[in-house]
Amino acid sequence: MAGFRTSIFAFLGVLSLILLLVHAQDQSDFISIACGLPANSTYKEGTTNIDYISDANYIDTGISKSIASEFQGTLQQQVWNVRSFPQGVRNCYTINITRGTKYLIRGTFVHGNYDGQGNLPEFDLYLGTNMWDTVKVENASYSIIKELIHVPSRNYIHVCLVNTGLGTPFISAIEFRPLKNHTYVIISGSLALLLRADAGSTSNQSYRYAYDVHDRLWLPYNYNKWKDLSTGLTIESQSQNDYQPASVVMSTAATPINESAPMEFYWEDNGRHTQFYIFMHFAEVVKLEPNQSRSFNITLNGKYWYGPHVPDYLSTSTLYTSWRPMTGNNTYKFSLFKEENSTLPPILNAVEIYSVKDFWQSGTDQADVDAIRKIKSTYGIKRD
Numbered sequence: 001m002a003g004f005r006t007s008i009f010a011f012l013g014v015l016s017l018i019l020l021l022v023h024a025q026d027q028s029d030f031i032s033i034a035c036g037l038p039a040n041s042t043y044k045e046g047t048t049n050i051d052y053i054s055d056a057n058y059i060d061t062g063i064s065k066s067i068a069s070e071f072q073g074t075l076q077q078q079v080w081n082v083r084s085f086p087q088g089v090r091n092c093y094t095i096n097i098t099r100g101t102k103y104l105i106r107g108t109f110v111h112g113n114y115d116g117q118g119n120l121p122e123f124d125l126y127l128g129t130n131m132w133d134t135v136k137v138e139n140a141s142y143s144i145i146k147e148l149i150h151v152p153s154r155n156y157i158h159v160c161l162v163n164t165g166l167g168t169p170f171i172s173a174i175e176f177r178p179l180k181n182h183t184y185v186i187i188s189g190s191l192a193l194l195l196r197a198d199a200g201s202t203s204n205q206s207y208r209y210a211y212d213v214h215d216r217l218w219l220p221y222n223y224n225k226w227k228d229l230s231t232g233l234t235i236e237s238q239s240q241n242d243y244q245p246a247s248v249v250m251s252t253a254a255t256p257i258n259e260s261a262p263m264e265f266y267w268e269d270n271g272r273h274t275q276f277y278i279f280m281h282f283a284e285v286v287k288l289e290p291n292q293s294r295s296f297n298i299t300l301n302g303k304y305w306y307g308p309h310v311p312d313y314l315s316t317s318t319l320y321t322s323w324r325p326m327t328g329n330n331t332y333k334f335s336l337f338k339e340e341n342s343t344l345p346p347i348l349n350a351v352e353i354y355s356v357k358d359f360w361q362s363g364t365d366q367a368d369v370d371a372i373r374k375i376k377s378t379y380g381i382k383r384d
């Protein structure tokens with residue numbers, strides 16, 4: 001059974017891969033801020049063609065620093081500089097956005113020994129007054145990435161770094177990417193990314209814009225009981241499927257090596273209180289003969305979840321948690337079972353797992369925020 005792990009190690013090297021631009025797509029709604037870049041300066045990131053701007057117009061505090069040159073080599077340019085905050089407990093960016101739009105919000109942190117001292121801090125990241133996550137830097141070379149899917153209720157948003165006495169906060173980049181309104185729908189709260197995996201990847205590359213129109217980061221995921229299937233053809237997703245996962249991600253799929261065994265993966269929630277949502281993306285990548293078929297059922301913790309599912313040839317279909325989040329269990333185990341009359345085993349092309357952050361829409365007392373922090377459940381995700 002494959003377990004997913006979502007520590008920062010999973011993101012190690014994400015930004016270090018050289019991705020070739022396939023074709024330019026619209027990025028006019030993107031907000032791409034390179035923190036610590038000299039005021040008023042802009043540049044185009046060569047690997048993605050995304051235009052980045054300095055953070056100087058979004059914040060009055062903090063100081064600009066550069067990461068050490070030995071860390072820059074393979075990393076994208078938006079992390080070459082950082083803004084660090086030796087002064088003040090709480091430092092906030094104010095960023096104008098469009099109220100009511102569903103955004104993917106990404107904070108990136110690469111220490112890169114910018115202070116010349118190798119002091120690796122731990123600090124808190126807030127969205128307004130709401131605790132988003134803790135950033136714990138364990139290695140100066142790691143890219144730490146925090147992602148949220150969030151619908152702001154105002155035309156601006158504060159991204160804040162809070163010094164918790166464990167070192168000087170800093171940040172490398174802040175990015176906003178609009179998503180389609182009726183994707184990633186949940187009852188309430190916002191979604192924090194745990195895992196976004198390109199199952200059956202045949203390269204060791206992660207993919208983002210322009211492969212992915214919404215600039216989601218897809219990390220390669222393979223498992224020793226799975227093998228890869230792939231097609232050189234394009235996977236359609238524009239017309240039928242609003243999630244629009246990148247074609248290059250969907251064109252590879254994992255399938256069990258033992259064709260009669262189920263495909264299984266799981267994660268754990270030690271606190272049992274976390275709410276989760278899953279989004280699984282499927283596309284048939286094999287041109288089936290008339291006497292071949294692929295259909296499978298999906299169970300969650302041994303109970304029927306969906307099926308039978310028959311992936312469409314070269315076209316993405318997305319299965320996801322509907323209306324009610326998954327919660328209250330130590331383990332969440334998904335199993336994909338070949339149907340008895342199916343000649344081929346199940347496949348999985350890509351999967352996303354999120355946890356719910358219950359953010360207040362408007363201002364909240366700091367005391368409330370602190371109380372929530374104390375009762376916040378912890379979850380751990382393990383590899384077996």
Ligand SMILES: *[C@@H]1O[C@H](CO)[C@@H](O)[C@H](O)[C@H]1NC(C)=O
Pocket residue numbers: 039040
């Ligand atoms: C940045 O641009 C603004 C407006 O054009 C100008 O007032 C400011 O002096 C510029 N800052 C720097 C550091 O060039």
Ligand SMILES: *[C@@H]1O[C@H](CO)[C@@H](O)[C@H](O)[C@H]1NC(C)=O
Pocket residue numbers: 057058096
């Ligand atoms: C954000 O919007 C406010 C109000 O419309 C405006 O005064 C301010 O200049 C904007 N800030 C930036 C950085 O564009």
Ligand SMILES: *[C@@H]1O[C@H](CO)[C@@H](O)[C@H](O)[C@H]1NC(C)=O
Pocket residue numbers: 138139140141
């Ligand atoms: C940080 O990560 C790099 C690359 O994985 C590794 O070579 C180095 O030993 C790590 N440093 C520490 C202090 O763990």
Ligand SMILES: *[C@@H]1O[C@H](CO)[C@@H](O)[C@H](O)[C@H]1NC(C)=O
Pocket residue numbers: 100101181
């Ligand atoms: C998305 O949904 C919100 C709330 O339902 C609405 O206010 C907004 O106009 C919608 N945006 C688009 C682009 O449809």
Ligand SMILES: *[C@@H]1O[C@H](CO)[C@@H](O)[C@H](O)[C@H]1NC(C)=O
Pocket residue numbers: 202203204
């Ligand atoms: C992917 O990375 C692993 C471990 O770093 C390596 O063993 C493997 O050969 C790489 N595969 C490809 C296709 O580059």
Ligand SMILES: *[C@@H]1O[C@H](CO)[C@@H](O)[C@H](O)[C@H]1NC(C)=O
Pocket residue numbers: 258259260261262
């Ligand atoms: C393949 O999976 C089936 C069903 O789980 C199992 O009965 C069988 O022993 C497995 N075969 C091998 C070679 O592992």
Ligand SMILES: *[C@@H]1O[C@H](CO)[C@@H](O)[C@H](O)[C@H]1NC(C)=O
Pocket residue numbers: 289291292343
């Ligand atoms: C499907 O038909 C082909 C010949 O067209 C044959 O070689 C193959 O064994 C058949 N497969 C199954 C599962 O019946």
Ligand SMILES: *[C@@H]1O[C@H](CO)[C@@H](O)[C@H](O)[C@H]1NC(C)=O
Pocket residue numbers: 300301325326327328329
């Ligand atoms: C988790 O456990 C609860 C009982 O505590 C159960 O009602 C629920 O359906 C379980 N599964 C999921 C996916 O939430």
Ligand SMILES: *[C@@H]1O[C@H](CO)[C@@H](O)[C@H](O)[C@H]1NC(C)=O
Pocket residue numbers: 296297304307308337338339340
């Ligand atoms: C898959 O689910 C359908 C619908 O519930 C059921 O009829 C069928 O027996 C299931 N197949 C397997 C292999 O579990």
Ligand SMILES: *[C@@H]1O[C@H](CO)[C@@H](O)[C@H](O)[C@H]1NC(C)=O
Pocket residue numbers: 293295308339341342
């Ligand atoms: C397999 O059986 C299910 C019902 O058990 C049926 O709905 C489905 O159409 C069948 N698939 C094929 C390829 O015959």
